[in-house]
Amino acid sequence: MTTPAPQNDLRLVVLDMAGTTVADDGLVELAFSAAARRLGVEAGTPQHAGMLDHVRATMGESKISVFRHLFADEDKAREANTAFEQAYGELVADGRVAEIPGARAAVEELRAQGRTVVLTTGFARVTQDAILDALGWQDLADLTLCPADAGGRGRPYPDLVLAAFLRTGAADGVRQVAVAGDTAYDMLSGVRAGAGVVAGVRTGAHDAARLTAGGATHVLGSVAELPELLLRADA
Incomplete structure (x- = not known):
């Protein structure tokens, strides 16, 4: 059962796809x-x-x-x-992608908590759409972004996070943004954007040490742990 947060300090959640919410098996x-x-x-x-x-x-x-x-x-x-x-x-x-276990439920829980969720990728839009179609995720998040949607620069630049911030209008300031990803580049992007939470997940390319070195404020086993983390951060 979901537990709505009546007033979220962390109002916008920017999630990476491959390695964070999506398993692509190499x-x-x-x-x-x-x-x-x-x-x-x-x-x-x-x-x-x-x-x-x-x-x-x-x-x-x-x-x-x-x-x-x-x-x-x-x-x-x-x-x-x-x-x-x-x-x-x-x-x-060919069916070579799947969700990271619990990823869809985590996005649904985050939105049920009253947060806006944006899925981002370093791939081109055509590839991002192919992944979303394969998983049936076209309407899972509030918004999806690729580098072309942010002026052409992907991670480690902060542009995708800032584009999510500007396009959704969900947060009053960047400290109300939470970023989650599986690489040091995701962490650096979140740090450069000024996000209040920059969470690394250990389901993708980089281990805890590299995520921490990239600027992670938290390291989680997977994105499935993120809704509970943000509830604690709001408290």
Whole structure:
């Protein structure tokens, strides 16, 4: 049974998708390999291994930013990003994504508490929509945002969090915002935005140490623990 909070100090909740609310079973690496192959970088080569290490190290960052770093050429970066999004979308269509256990219930609980919930991603809109469609989550949150909705910059910049703040009008100030994600980039984005709570979850790319180093105010086992955390924070 839900427990409404009559007056929430934390009125806006900005949640990451892959690794935080969505389990994608390594699809980022598979889609990256498909994109790299299109640009002539074959799996098993030293170049591919070095690029894959960078992809792993920058989980949570906007994908176009990752490809700009890897290829140092705007046209190649855009070609790689398009190939990545296409490959990822095909994997999603094959049923390769699922919710993190308890994620849907957590979003529903947060909204029942009177909070506004925004789902964010470093993927392009077409990929984000494919994930939402696959899970039947089109109407789960109050709003969904991708980097293009925030001027093109994804994490670790604060733009997605601030876009959620401005578009929803749910909070009077950034201290009334809670951010949750599974990477240090999510944490840094929340810190830079001035969020009152920046919660790391241990269901994705980074461990507790990296989440804390990124600026996490709390580290949780999963997003399923977030509604209770915010109720305690409001008290």
